[in-house]
Amino acid sequence: MTDTTSPALRYDAAPRRREAILERLRASGHVSVSEVSQALGVSEMTVRRDLRRLAATGEATLVHGGASLPAGSHGRPVFVARAQVNAEGKRRIGAAAARMVAADDTVGIDSGTTAVEVAHALPEDFAGCVVTNSVPVLAAMVTRRDTRVIGIGGEMSHDNHALIGPSAARFVRDLRLRLLVLGATSIDARGVYVRSELELGVKQALLDAAEDVVLVCDASKEGAPGTVRVCDLERIDTVVTDAPLSAALTRRLHEAGTRVVVAR
DSSP: OOOTTSHHHHTOSHHHHHHHHHHHHHHHSEEEHHHHHHHHTOOHHHHHHHHHHHHHTTSOEEETTEEEOOSEETTEEHHHHHHTTTHHHHHHHHHHHHTTSOTTOEEEEOSSTTHHHHHHHSOTTOOSEEEEOBHHHHHHHTTOTTSEEEEOOOEEETTTTEEESHHHHHHHTTOOEEEEEEOOSEEETTEEEESOGGGHHHHHHHHHHEEEEEEEOOGGGBTOOOOEEEEOGGGOSEEEESSOOOHHHHHHHHHTTOEEEEOO
């Protein structure tokens, strides 16, 4: 009997392949040629042809080794589009991570669609200090009169709604954080990754300033595209995710001394 569920048969039609690629782009903001080739069971040459077609229609932007989502997707900013992917899982992660924040903590909240859920989940009477380079986190803090808020200045990334750049990294170096809520694009046995080197300076400065680090990432981030390593797993004290990670990665995290929390 013919296996009609194999990737090569399911995605041999170009329109269906391109729609599958777009779904991956909308979920993560970036895809690599090799990743799509393996996932869809087609050649890398075919994937490149599909990406060129998507770029020609304005649905993708070609980058080295793959493609990224343009500045807007169907009229929505990239950040908003990503926030709607697995929104419930991200809310659970945010609530679980917020419970790790003490009432008077100085907590750094990194940029990202999952990290902002931690800000939303902080108790209304939280009387500590929030330090952030995330515009959505700053917006969430506007009405919290009991919370001290320190915004990290810099150039705004429209994709991440984050303030980044050398000036932002320099500002963070004078701070001390009891806890950092870190966002990321990808995680694997070698470490934690982001898409662009532009994000790296602020994230590493926040890591240097923090006593404890909580990585918030849904399970889809395991092995997802991410080209720039932020840190090794040994720097992460806790990973909060929405579903169990693979046995291999969980074992590696435990070897690194990292606690894994699955938010229910």
